Amino acid sequence: MTSDLDRLAVLAGRSWHASDLPGGLTNHNLRVRTTDDGPPLDLVVRCSSSDAGLLGIDRDAEHENTRHAAAAGVGAEVLEYRPDLGMLVISYLQGRPLENADFADAAVLGRAAVACRRLHAGPAFTGTFDMFARQETYRASVREHGFALPPTYDDHADAWADVRRVLGRSGRPAAPCNNDLLAANYIDDGDRVWLIDYEYSGNNDPYFELGNTTTECDFDEAQIDAWVEAYLGSSPSRADLAQVRLQALCSEYGWSLWGFIQAATSPIDYDFTAWGQERFDKAEATFRSPRLRQLLTEAVS
Template sequence: MGAENTIAGGADEARVRALPLWKGPLTVTPLKGGVSNASFKVTDSTGSYVARLGGDYPFHQVSREREAIASRAAFEAGLSPELVHAGDGVMVMRFIAARTYAEADVRANAGACVDILKRCHAEMGKRITGQGAIFWVFQILRDYGRTLEQHNHRLAPHVPQWMAVVDRLEAAQLPLPIVFGHHDILPTNFMDDGQRLWLIDWEYGAFGTAMFDLASIAANNSFDAGGERLILERYFEAEPTEALWRAFHAMKAASALREAVWGMISELFLAAPGVDYVAYAKEYLGRFEAVHAEYVKTYGA
């Protein structure tokens, strides 16, 4: 598989323990659930924190410097816990005692999930410093496709077919205002502390349109038609037009394909203990194929 970035292990815990910001007795506990970074809960005399290790991932277009900027903006906007340290491939956030969502939780709390994304889109952009990054899923998919071909990935022969679909899905998009989006709407990035909802992990935070975040809620959390209507009506505060529905369903297919190809790229470059990137890619490729088939049935090729 040729993995170049092995994640987690005793060396990672040692790096966390060696950070100069801790005070007093120290407890470090590995956290489970990440698919591309190693994380630890750290408790010292000042409180509890989450330390997450992970360098720049150019193969995923991930810059930790940009992520830190987005994380600080998210804290200022009241969306995420405070970032207290960033540097040398380590980010440290304040720990929040909260429950991580599963897909069923996102569906059951869809209104709140849409609302926090709407706050993200309204509040984040004005707080971003430095050169603004952009997230356009169709460019990302084309870049991923080239990477699969250059590395002779086992599914590289399918890339031309997928890229033809990408072109058609992009053509279905509508002009929308540019906002700062999260772009990684997996259920585990929503956390509920019993009083409020939090939105965490800003690796893919960048400027774009709202449609990718909205479509990703549906694509990554198995929404039915009624749930999708709730997403659009809650966000736009109006009855969706036919053109908006088409753009949404096209972006939903693009979102599922991006998640699938993300898994394929991860096969080449990452090695997280307990994470099966082949199975991850297969699951989301199945989602993409189902969503795209329904899109073609409804709107034509």
């Protein structure tokens, strides 16, 4: 894969050194730094390595939306896009990827919330993202290919329909969203937080973005409340808090299928089954809890 780096225009005639970047479950990410006397370059090359079709990834939209995120002041600059090589070249962001525990720091939480606000107020993205539609597509793929699934997955179809109906009544306009903001996709330089990885980006309800982070980063109840308040810049209503919690459920139930599809198809040495099961277990706990009815009521109060 590194042999293709010489085919990039940004590295033409340059000497460089490449090193692997950790993380990335559908890409192989490289940090590339020039080593000659020319203007120094510090780049990230995202090399696609997974079946984008089954996962619903649109690489052209990823490229465009990464550019829009940079224009919003929260994303890395796009330097080159080579779909023929499966490569997207962006600037390296100085800072460190967050970990779940970092969000216990109110300052970090606040910087991350500001980054989300900036993204959502920025240029509209290419395409839309709707977890209900994506869940239907993923479920159809699982059925078509006979991929393994927890035996109780479909037991929650009626409750899922209730969640869809209630969230559909929010009337909130769609905004440009990353839709996959786990901790490692927040890069903190100490002054501001940047957002990376726009594979699943699209215009969406911004409360999905908030809910997705709360579950991916294992927020406790107090953190969820503080997160929504930091994002809104004011005290959230009961409806706001309930909707974000329901969107977390949407993230868990929908993205769990992503894990089961990856378990059956990905060449990457990673326990995708456990990844999907963890999210499904969270979703199932909520589906089976009396609290779900309370959230559905409060979401429209």
